Amino acid sequence: MFNLILFGPPGSGKGTQSENIIAAYGLQHLSTGNLLRSEITQQTPLGLEAKSFMDQGQLVPDAVVIGMVGNFMDAHPQAKGFLFDGFPRTTAQCIALDALLQQRTYEINVVLALEVTEAELVKRLLGRGATSGRSDDTNETVIRARIQEYHDKTTAVEKYYAQFNKVVAIKGEGTVESIYADLKKEMDARI
Ligand code: AP5
Numbered sequence: 757m758f759n760l761i762l763f764g765p766p767g768s769g770k771g772t773q774s775e776n777i778i779a780a781y782g783l784q785h786l787s788t789g790n791l792l793r794s795e796i797t798q799q800t801p802l803g804l805e806a807k808s809f810m811d812q813g814q815l816v817p818d819a820v821v822i823g824m825v826g827n828f829m830d831a832h833p834q835a836k837g838f839l840f841d842g843f844p845r846t847t848a849q850c851i852a853l854d855a856l857l858q859q860r861t862y863e864i865n866v867v868l869a870l871e872v873t874e875a876e877l878v879k880r881l882l883g884r885g886a887t888s889g890r891s892d893d894t895n896e897t898v899i900r901a902r903i904q905e906y907h908d909k910t911t912a913v914e915k916y917y918a919q920f921n922k923v924v925a926i927k928g929e930g931t932v933e934s935i936y937a938d939l940k941k942e943m944d945a946r947i
Contacts, residue, residue: 757862758783758837758947761844762939763914764870766902767877767884768928769935773870774841776936781943784835786828788821788843793890795824810892813901815845815909822852829856840864846909850916866946867917868939870928874903 760783762770771787778785792810795803802824806816815821825843829835844850857863872880878899885893892898917923926938 759862759864761840761864761867763867764928765877765906767881768870768872770841772932773936773939774839777839783837783839784832786838787841791824813898815905818846818848826856844913847912847916850913867923868942869914869923869925871925872928876929
């Protein structure tokens, strides 16, 4: 069982690089953003609650997200490892994830942290917003609110795992291929 957190601010390339990593290593992709968007599409009560936060660029409450992650892990008992993308995003989520993993005698093996300048993040997200239909990408105010939430609440995640020496910083600018090569080198050193 190999568990990876792909960490970074909105637009840093977590989703893009997750596709490469799950294809190469066979990990189960767990993207809380994708799970929440699926709940919104299905118009579930959870989705309706989450939408009001996501549309404003705010984090969805911890209890909602943690419950969803636990259900997803229960639904994938055969996974040979999870790639956590967009989770955990607060210290409370880190503590909850530790508990979820310990129940299964697993742990986080490494946190690969993509580093990208704010100007590049905004450029990428506005670029995607022009075509993707993602409502939180079309408005620069919402994009900047997401980045602010990251600074206010999510950078604590990196500090949490740094105390266990689990964080490796990866330059997240350059071609998708060159960034993947750097991620792969760190994966191969540990798997
Ligand atoms: P989520 O879906 O997780 O979005 P995000 O973190 O804002 O991240 P993005 O998907 O926008 O960016 P990414 O880092 O995956 O980059 P990507 O590869 O897509 O969360 C959305 C919302 O859901 C949150 O705001 C929150 O409300 C809620 N939420 C989710 N999880 C939560 C949690 N745990 N707790 C509470 N709330 C939660 O790339 C972005 C763009 O850049 C793409 O167009 C891509 O093609 C491009 N790109 C990628 N790599 C490169 C490159 N190397 N060069 C140029 N362009 C690139």
